[in-house]
Amino acid sequence: MTPFRQILGLALTSLALACGAPMRPYGHPEYELRRVPPLQSMGTVPFQQARLLIVGALEDLTVGPIGGAYDEQDYSMAPLEQIYWYHALGTKLVDSLHAALVSRGVRAAKDYLDLGAPLPYRDPAPPVEVLRGSINSFSFSRHAQGFDVLLGDVSLRLLEGRTGRELWHHRQALSFWLPWSRQDPFFVFADALAARLLADPAFRSALSGGA
Amino acid sequence: MRTVHLLLVSLLAAASCAPLIRVSLRVVPRDHHDAPAATKSTAPATTRSILVQVPRDLRPAAEATGADTKLNYVFPVLNLFFWAARGSAVTGNEHFLSAAWSELHQSLVDQLRASRLFAGIIAGGNTGTPGSPDYVLETEVLHLLASMYRASGGFVALGGSFVERHDFLPQATVTLRLRLRRGGTLVGERVVTEQQTGSATDDQRNMNRLVPTALEKALRRTRGMVASWVLEEESQALSSEQLLAEHEAAHGRGHTFVVQRVNPDRSATQLVTLECPSGKVVSSRVVEGLPTVGLPGDDLLSPLDTEGVRLPRRVYDALSRHLAQHFNLQRVDQLAVYHFLGVRPARHAATEPPPPPPTGARKRRRRLLL
Numbered sequence: 068m069t070p071f072r073q074i075l076g077l078a079l080t081s082l083a084l085a086c087g088a089p090m091r092p093y094g095h096p097e098y099e100l101r102r103v104p105p106l107q108s109m110g111t112v113p114f115q116q117a118r119l120l121i122v123g124a125l126e127d128l129t130v131g132p133i134g135g136a137y138d139e140q141d142y143s144m145a146p147l148e149q150i151y152w153y154h155a156l157g158t159k160l161v162d163s164l165h166a167a168l169v170s171r172g173v174r175a176a177k178d179y180l181d182l183g184a185p186l187p188y189r190d191p192a193p194p195v196e197v198l199r200g201s202i203n204s205f206s207f208s209r210h211a212q213g214f215d216v217l218l219g220d221v222s223l224r225l226l227e228g229r230t231g232r233e234l235w236h237h238r239q240a241l242s243f244w245l246p247w248s249r250q251d252p253f254f255v256f257a258d259a260l261a262a263r264l265l266a267d268p269a270f271r272s273a274l275s276g277g278a
Numbered sequence: 279m280r281t282v283h284l285l286l287v288s289l290l291a292a293a294s295c296a297p298l299i300r301v302s303l304r305v306v307p308r309d310h311h312d313a314p315a316a317t318k319s320t321a322p323a324t325t326r327s328i329l330v331q332v333p334r335d336l337r338p339a340a341e342a343t344g345a346d347t348k349l350n351y352v353f354p355v356l357n358l359f360f361w362a363a364r365g366s367a368v369t370g371n372e373h374f375l376s377a378a379w380s381e382l383h384q385s386l387v388d389q390l391r392a393s394r395l396f397a398g399i400i401a402g403g404n405t406g407t408p409g410s411p412d413y414v415l416e417t418e419v420l421h422l423l424a425s426m427y428r429a430s431g432g433f434v435a436l437g438g439s440f441v442e443r444h445d446f447l448p449q450a451t452v453t454l455r456l457r458l459r460r461g462g463t464l465v466g467e468r469v470v471t472e473q474q475t476g477s478a479t480d481d482q483r484n485m486n487r488l489v490p491t492a493l494e495k496a497l498r499r500t501r502g503m504v505a506s507w508v509l510e511e512e513s514q515a516l517s518s519e520q521l522l523a524e525h526e527a528a529h530g531r532g533h534t535f536v537v538q539r540v541n542p543d544r545s546a547t548q549l550v551t552l553e554c555p556s557g558k559v560v561s562s563r564v565v566e567g568l569p570t571v572g573l574p575g576d577d578l579l580s581p582l583d584t585e586g587v588r589l590p591r592r593v594y595d596a597l598s599r600h601l602a603q604h605f606n607l608q609r610v611d612q613l614a615v616y617h618f619l620g621v622r623p624a625r626h627a628a629t630e631p632p633p634p635p636p637t638g639a640r641k642r643r644r645r646l647l648l
Contacts, residue, residue, distance in 0.1 A: 132449055145444055165611065
């Protein structure tokens with residue numbers, strides 16, 4: 068990039084941002100880098116589990132593209148350089164959330180055939196609890212400065228398997244940055260989500276059959 | 279100066295208002311596989327009927343009105359006019375024909391008719407129930423758009439100009455929330471979402487053409503979902519023997535079954551038809567648009583037919599019990615779907631459980647005995 072274009076680009080973009088121009092594609096939450104916290108690893112609080120947890124469907128309510136690559140120091144017209152797609156976000160997060168829960172000691176299985184029935188499992192199925200939900204927003208941003216930013220908003224419900232009775236529900240928004248690594252960003256997000264779930268006393272109580 | 283300023287703004291506005299070609303939301307159902315399998319999986323559509331309600335519009339306001347890349351500023355300095363525009367262009371109602379909503383409703387009806395699952399399909403309103411259909415399908419449109427992020431800027435002077443523009447690939451998203459009721463009782467509720475990415479030749483003027491493609495895929499998923507619900511619901515009244523007999527009658531007595539594997543980016547599924555009990559491969563093909571089941575690379579006893587219709591749980595259970603006499607099937611991390619681990623050796627066939635894997639202790643004992 069020539070110095071002229073660089074200076075011009077920086078000037079134009081600075082002025083555009085001062086005028087409130089959107090930095091992210093439609094459907095992505097706007098954020099300021101300095102306000103996004105780093106990913107903090109969370110341990111798992113000890114818990115008791117009465118019944119097998121089934122990770123059911125996570126409905127994808129997001130709008131594509133799923134993410135972008137940004138360079139917020141060396142750009143001419145826009146910090147956005149590339150956009151990313153992923154067409155199986157719901158299934159991918161189900162797999163990742165299941166793996167994250169299992170790695171944190173939860174007895175869990177996936178149900179790819181969850182049809183969203185109000186009575187998920189009729190008799191004589193064994194007693195289980197079902198985790199269902201929706202992904203209200205999700206974005207992955209790779210910054211050329213050496214870190215990734217993940218933002219997501221997920222609504223979750225825990226249901227009693229035979230009756231469909233709701234034991235617990237929660238809407239969880241997550242946002243954090245982490246240095247570049249070879250880790251699967253979906254798993255990182257799901258692991259942070261699993262840690263938040265297991266830190267919630269109401270969720271642990273529902274999981275232990277106390278709700 | 280003011281005149282030049284207005285002239286510049288007009289020119290920029292004119293440049294962004296290229297002629298718009300409205301697109302239709304009437305999509306024709308097509309079968310990308312053999313025959314609609316919904317009819318194969320269960321009893322024929324003798325008396326079933328369904329009322330398909332008009333889809334409700336629950337799109338965010340920005341997707342109904344549309345949005346354009348915004349001219350963030352025009353900044354005059356002497357004879358130079360700096361300008362910048364940035365943001366997503368989003369399709370709105372103006373990008374579709376005025377009858378788009380009734381076209382969408384009709385497309386939904388056409389898809390269900392193509393499934394041949396129902397003898398009667400009523401395209402009705404959202405109030406009242408004409409006749410007494412067995413099922414009522416409610417649809418909410420949560421997203422129906424194409425969007426494209428654009429950034430441009432530069433300056434214009436009397437002697438020349440400098441303009442730079444970045445256009446990113448457009449993408450269409452269609453998200454539908456479906457509810458199927460029977461006699462006022464909810465049978466199931468799920469969301470189907472499909473996307474279609476444009477190419478480098480697509481721009482803001484024709485990005486709306488991506489929407490019908492995404493819609494067609496979403497409606498095909500809708501068809502599969504409705505068929506899955508109906509089959510699951512009706513399978514409850516039948517015995518396991520009846521279910522398996524019906525399944526075999528529909529798929530032939532040749533005892534073939536399907537093993538599936540999702541490809542690495544989950545965009546398609548490989549379906550391999552095998553012969554029972556030999557395990558000989560009869561056919562293999564890659565199919566796009568099926569619901570994603572399993573981790574990439576896992577070989578699973580497929581719970582889907584080629585139209586993406588889920589086999590009822592009890593049918594799948596009966597089928598897997600039957601196949602377990604000849605093949606190794608195992609559940610790993612999943613409640614309902616079996617991994618397919620190949621042909622079971624003849625000496626371990628039937629109900630004999632597989633031998634335990636050799637352990638270090640057993641190996642050591644053998645050595646000692648020898």
